[in-house]
Amino acid sequence: MSQRFTDQLRAENQPAWDNAVGHRFVRELLSGTVSDHTMAAYLVQDHRFLDSFLTLLGSAIATADTFEARLRFGRFAGMISSEENTYFLRAFEALGVSEDQRAGVPDTEPTAGFQAIMREAAATRNYVAVLAVLTVAEWLYYEWARTLEGELPTNFVHAEWITLHDNPEFVEFVGFLRSELDRLGPEDDAVARDFFGRATALELEFFEAVYAGGDQ
Numbered sequence: 597m598s599q600r601f602t603d604q605l606r607a608e609n610q611p612a613w614d615n616a617v618g619h620r621f622v623r624e625l626l627s628g629t630v631s632d633h634t635m636a637a638y639l640v641q642d643h644r645f646l647d648s649f650l651t652l653l654g655s656a657i658a659t660a661d662t663f664e665a666r667l668r669f670g671r672f673a674g675m676i677s678s679e680e681n682t683y684f685l686r687a688f689e690a691l692g693v694s695e696d697q698r699a700g701v702p703d704t705e706p707t708a709g710f711q712a713i714m715r716e717a718a719a720t721r722n723y724v725a726v727l728a729v730l731t732v733a734e735w736l737y738y739e740w741a742r743t744l745e746g747e748l749p750t751n752f753v754h755a756e757w758i759t760l761h762d763n764p765e766f767v768e769f770v771g772f773l774r775s776e777l778d779r780l781g782p783e784d785d786a787v788a789r790d791f792f793g794r795a796t797a798l799e800l801e802f803f804e805a806v807y808a809g810g811d812q
């Protein structure tokens with residue numbers, strides 16, 4: 597049997613993909629050794645990622661070609677808007693990061709880049725472009741979360757960020773995204789490759805930026 601389209605895309609984006617999956621931030625998170633400073637810097641940026649991510653999910657709901665897919669995206673958008681957003685707020689409280697402090701932190705370049713590509717993909721009104729960015733974001737996160745060996749870290753800020761990206765519903769959602777992109781991507785190959793490649797590069801840069809400020 598020929599290789600799945602999404603496997604091809606991932607293979608074409610090595611070594612960036614594996615460098616993101618095995619990044620220092622991921623290793624420190626999984627072992628529970630990431631500093632509060634680094635975790636706060638990451639979560640402040642990632643909470644902003646969530647806003648454009650919901651825009652992209654809205655576009656997936658609008659452009660999907662089946663009712664089943666719309667229902668699936670709708671359920672996922674509900675989870676992001678509730679459990680995941682609440683996780684951020686509890687984590688900021690535990691880390692002692694106030695709303696004012698958060699507001700004073702500028703976007704890093706990869707955060708701005710992600711917001712731009714998610715809004716760009718959403719605005720194409722092309723389901724394949726939307727799927728390519730969503731697949732990278734969710735599949736790559738599942739890929740690192742599943743590399744946990746042994747026990748979850750004891751700090752909920754670390755543990756829940758892992759379990760949010762490796763639980764039965766999330767695994768099922770990643771499988772759904774991949775099968776949608778396998779089904780439709782080959783018909784719009786250039787668009788799929790373009791968005792998949794740029795999103796993968798941004799994932800790696802997003803982790804890199806967490807350490808760019810020094811003082812870790």
Ligand SMILES: Cc1ncc(CO)c(N)n1
Pocket residue numbers: 642645710733734737799802
């Ligand atoms: C940067 C980034 N990529 C992917 C995810 C998973 O949704 C996330 N929360 N943040």
